[in-house]
Amino acid sequence: MNNPLLQLKSASVCFQSRTVLETIDLTLNRGEIVTLIGPNGAGKTTLVRVVLGLLTPDTGQRTLKSGITIGYMPQKLHVEPSMPLSVRRFLALAGANRKNISAALAKTGVPHVSESPLQTLSGGEMQRVLLARALLRKPDLLVLDEPVQGVDVNGQKELYHLIGQLRDETGCGVLMVSHDLHLVMASTDRVICLNSHVCCSGHPQQVSRHPAYLKLFGGESEELAVYSHHHDHQHAACGEVIPESSTDTPTTEHSRTQTHAGFSA
Numbered sequence: 001m002n003n004p005l006l007q008l009k010s011a012s013v014c015f016q017s018r019t020v021l022e023t024i025d026l027t028l029n030r031g032e033i034v035t036l037i038g039p040n041g042a043g044k045t046t047l048v049r050v051v052l053g054l055l056t057p058d059t060g061q062r063t064l065k066s067g068i069t070i071g072y073m074p075q076k077l078h079v080e081p082s083m084p085l086s087v088r089r090f091l092a093l094a095g096a097n098r099k100n101i102s103a104a105l106a107k108t109g110v111p112h113v114s115e116s117p118l119q120t121l122s123g124g125e126m127q128r129v130l131l132a133r134a135l136l137r138k139p140d141l142l143v144l145d146e147p148v149q150g151v152d153v154n155g156q157k158e159l160y161h162l163i164g165q166l167r168d169e170t171g172c173g174v175l176m177v178s179h180d181l182h183l184v185m186a187s188t189d190r191v192i193c194l195n196s197h198v199c200c201s202g203h204p205q206q207v208s209r210h211p212a213y214l215k216l217f218g219g220e221s222e223e224l225a226v227y228s229h230h231h232d233h234q235h236a237a238c239g240e241v242i243p244e245s246s247t248d249t250p251t252t253e254h255s256r257t258q259t260h261a262g263f264s265a
């Protein structure tokens with residue numbers, strides 16, 4: 001795709017002479033969901049900080065398309081328990097007016113929490129409020145650092161679905177960090193597998209079978225990310241299921257020994 005929203009070229013970051021990010025090339029395009037996965041300490045948050053412009057790489061280049069806005073959803077927000085702050089006031093601090101705040105909360109599915117104190121929100125509600133805050137900037141690029149942290153499995157699916165919907169509606173680009181391999185596989189256009197350097201990247205299905213990915217995530221990836229099943233039947237040309245024992249009826253190419261690899265969601 002031409003004219004990317006953001007590009008990193010050969011970006012490296014060292015902390016106390018330890019290389020945490022090594023010659024990273026990254027392109028983020030409008031309308032595309034890119035997910036960054038990698039083990040603890042792989043440099044995901046550091047890369048997010050470089051993307052956001054909060055950290056300048058020691059070598060390499062970051063190029064941001066001119067005039068674009070980035071919306072950021074942090075991993076989590078620490079709220080001082082004694083601070084009386086409603087969701088609406090919290091979002092107003094980002095400079096939004098009442099109407100836009102209500103619209104953003106409706107869009108992220110939590111209009112009912114607008115007057116609730118921040119401290120009383122559930123994990124899933126908090127994530128949706130943080131997403132609403134990121135959306136209030138009307139971002140061209142949405143950066144989400146572990147957006148489903150602390151959310152139950154059904155809530156995670158809903159949040160990933162919502163992120164996809166927002167991308168569809170606004171056409172923004174999305175970069176997100178996730179540890180949730182199985183859920184992410186079904187919710188992303190491109191996966192980047194990071195372990196200081198980019199181990200592999202591409203379409204989720206390609207990445208899930210890449211030796212570098214399998215080496216990093218091993219059995220977990222097989223259990224969580226990929227499901228495969230063997231068919232115990234054939235299909236007649238009309239689509240009718242034919243049990244394994246019947247062999248005389250003409251069938252489609254969909255053979256009983258075919259193995260399907262897919263992604264559980």
Ligand SMILES: Nc1ncnc2c1ncn2[C@@H]1O[C@H](COP(=O)(O)OP(=O)(O)OP(=O)(O)O)[C@@H](O)[C@H]1O
Nearest residue numbers: 015016020038039040041042043044045046047179
């Ligand atoms: N400001 C810093 N000074 C020194 N070392 C740092 C700094 N920030 C991060 N690191 C180190 O860089 C490495 C990568 O950290 P980073 O937070 O980017 O990893 P991560 O992939 O996001 O990890 P996790 O999945 O555990 O959140 C870690 O070893 C971390 O200790």
